[in-house]
Amino acid sequence: MKELFPFIGFEEGKLKVEGVFVEEVARKVGTPVYIYSKRAIEEAFKEFNFTYLTAFAVKSNSNVSILRLLKDLGAGADTVSIGEIFRALTAGIEPKKIVFAGVGKREEEIEFALERGILMFNVESKGELLKIEEVAKKLNKRAPVAVRVNPEVDPKTHPYIATGLKNSKFGVDFESALELYKIAKESKYLEPIGIHFHIGSQIKELSAFKEASLKVRDFVKELRSERIEIELFDAGGGIGINYEPFKEPPSVRKLSEILKPIVKELGLKLILEPGRRIVGNAGVLITQVLYVKRNKEKTFYIVDAGMNDLARPSLYKAYHYIDGTTYKEKRVKATVVGPICESGDVFAEDRELPELKEGDYLAIFSTGAYGFSMASNYNSRPRPAEVLIDGDGYKVIRERETLASLIEREF
Numbered sequence: 029m030k031e032l033f034p035f036i037g038f039e040e041g042k043l044k045v046e047g048v049f050v051e052e053v054a055r056k057v058g059t060p061v062y063i064y065s066k067r068a069i070e071e072a073f074k075e076f077n078f079t080y081l082t083a084f085a086v087k088s089n090s091n092v093s094i095l096r097l098l099k100d101l102g103a104g105a106d107t108v109s110i111g112e113i114f115r116a117l118t119a120g121i122e123p124k125k126i127v128f129a130g131v132g133k134r135e136e137e138i139e140f141a142l143e144r145g146i147l148m149f150n151v152e153s154k155g156e157l158l159k160i161e162e163v164a165k166k167l168n169k170r171a172p173v174a175v176r177v178n179p180e181v182d183p184k185t186h187p188y189i190a191t192g193l194k195n196s197k198f199g200v201d202f203e204s205a206l207e208l209y210k211i212a213k214e215s216k217y218l219e220p221i222g223i224h225f226h227i228g229s230q231i232k233e234l235s236a237f238k239e240a241s242l243k244v245r246d247f248v249k250e251l252r253s254e255r256i257e258i259e260l261f262d263a264g265g266g267i268g269i270n271y272e273p274f275k276e277p278p279s280v281r282k283l284s285e286i287l288k289p290i291v292k293e294l295g296l297k298l299i300l301e302p303g304r305r306i307v308g309n310a311g312v313l314i315t316q317v318l319y320v321k322r323n324k325e326k327t328f329y330i331v332d333a334g335m336n337d338l339a340r341p342s343l344y345k346a347y348h349y350i351d352g353t354t355y356k357e358k359r360v361k362a363t364v365v366g367p368i369c370e371s372g373d374v375f376a377e378d379r380e381l382p383e384l385k386e387g388d389y390l391a392i393f394s395t396g397a398y399g400f401s402m403a404s405n406y407n408s409r410p411r412p413a414e415v416l417i418d419g420d421g422y423k424v425i426r427e428r429e430t431l432a433s434l435i436e437r438e439f
């Protein structure tokens with residue numbers, strides 16, 4: 029098989045994920061359908077074996093079967109809501125491997141997490157720290173906390189996914205962080221256990237990690253001078269992938285070479301929270317061409333997936349490589365659009381694509397992260413099925429929603 033992305037490529041002109049032809053899955057399960065490679069996920073996860081804990085960012089792909097697969101490899105979970113904690117626990121991830129971030133944690137979410145005994149709360153404001161203390165007091169527990177600091181570095185990524193800039197809603201500046209650590213140290217109900225930062229997503233310039241880590245290292249030293257001792261150094265997620273085939277993504281090994289000496293110098297344990305890097309390239313979205321529409325200047329492939337199924341192109345103008353599931357030499361310029369009643373429902377504009385007819389399939393690559401997990405029911409469209417390929421076999425890991433599921437909570 030000629031691989032475009034690990035474990036995904038063409039064999040005899042037909043697109044395969046591991047040992048399974050995607051057209052076979054599309055015919056049996058229907059379209060649109062998200063297809064993931066188990067091996068691709070496993071191999072990507074193993075690259076992070078230099079950490080103390082790899083807490084998979086559940087927001088990138090929240091399917092319980094995917095979480096279970098990662099749990100079996102030793103993963104923890106980076107969560108941002110009670111729902112994500114619930115999913116992680118359902119998948120069998122131990123509470124002591126779960127971290128909980130997010131700027132707007134509700135009281136019931138804090139209580140749920142504290143009762144289950146999660147590893148730590150990544151705290152994003154003073155108000156939140158005091159709320160956690162209040163809940164811990166009520167439950168007569170000590171809440172393990174890390175302050176999410178904002179190292180003010182530019183990760184050179186899309187503004188919507190840059191989170192460590194000066195005016196970001198995420199994290200707190202170092203000065204305020206020191207105040208929060210002092211509060212935590214004095215409190216009977218709080219235990220300062222770690223430090224957290226996450227500077228953005230789809231980061232390709234590893235120098236941003238270095239810059240941020242060095243600033244955080246200096247801050248940890250400052251904490252020490254105040255006799256505040258912590259254990260965990262959580263450097264977040266964010267390492268990017270390549271959305272173009274046949275290209276090398278930024279090196280996880282190089283990231284390890286940046287981070288390892290810093291945590292070693294501090295004598296702390298390293299946590300990372302990768303999401304995209306583990307599942308992004310492992311998924312493809314298969315969609316069927318409903319109509320080929322031509323006007324004077326353009327050819328449109330109108331497909332059965334829409335921006336409700338895959339939001340990234342309309343949300344961030346994100347690029348996804350697209351090709352037919354049957355390889356064709358002859359290429360034409362076409363614009364791939366979904367059926368949603370929005371002009372932004374476009375997956376690719378004037379791309380070189382195979383000449384297709386109604387009923388043919390297209391594959392939208394690198395959709396394993398922030399694909400299904402961002403899907404919605406907009407335009408009252410049932411969300412697609414998800415399938416996990418394992419060698420020569422496959423399993424439906426989420427059934428396609430039905431018309432009944434669209435209205436099941438309505439009166």
Ligand SMILES: Cc1ncc(COP(=O)(O)O)c(C=O)c1O
Binds near residue numbers: 301303397
């Ligand atoms: C706190 C936190 N950790 C980890 C991640 C995962 O990022 P990525 O999927 O880019 O690795 C995110 C993503 O937004 C995040 O907000």
